[in-house]
Amino acid sequence: MPRETNAAKRARAIEFCERLDAMYGPVECFLDHGSPFRLVISVLLSAQTTDAQVNKVTPELFGRWPTPADLATATPGEVAEVIRSLGFYKSKARHAVEAARMIVSEYGGEVPHTMEELTRLPGVGRKTANIVLNVSFGIVEGIAVDTHVNRIAHRLALSPKTHEREPLKTEQDLLKILPREYWRDVNHQWIRFGREVCGAKAPKCGECPMVDICPSAGR
DNA sequence: ATCCCGAGGG
C-alpha cells in the first residue's frame, strides 16, 4: 500500500473545508475583540476554559483596566481576583499584566503585528498569535492549531501521527496541504465542528456528514 | 469523572 500523496490529502482537506463552509458559513470570533489588546488578553485567558467563561469576567476586567497602560499598573494579585473563575488564574494574571507592561514599554502601547513580536509576549504562543493576527489585523499567514484543529487534522490524516503532540508541525503540514484561501476560516469552523460532532472522547461518526471522506470514521 | 478554542518550563 503506497503512502498517500499530498494531492490526495489536499483533495480531502478541501472537500472537508467546503462542506464546513456550506454548513456554517463564516464563523465569528466569540471573544471580546473590541480592540487588539482585548483580544490578546481574552485569548490568553481562554486556555482550558470556554469562551462563555471568559466572557463572564472580561467586562469587569476591561472595565477596570481598559487599555494596556491601565492593565500595566495592575498587580497580578488583583487581576487574579477578577479572573479567578477561569483555570490557571495565577499564571494567566501574571502573563496578562506582564504582557500589558511589555506592550507599553516595548511597543508604545500598541499590540504588535508580527508573529515574532506577538509570541515574545508572555502567555502568547503561536495559537494565540495566529488568532490575533487573523481577527484583529486581517493577516493570514498561519493557522491557529488548538486542541480541536489538531485532533481533526490527525483524524483526517492530514498530518502524520508522529506530529500529534507537536502543534507547530501539524500547522506546517496543514499549511502545505491547504490552499491559502482556506486558512482564514480553519480555526473557527473546525473548532465548531470539533465541539459539535468530532469530539475528543466520543466522535459522533453515526451522525457525521464527513464519514465518507474520513479515514478515521468508525474507529 | 471528564471536558473546556494553551503556554511555559523541565
Next chain:
DNA sequence: CCCTCTGGAT
C-alpha cells in the same frame, strides 16, 4: 518529549 497550572460546567 513530559509535566504543571486550575476552576466551573455538565
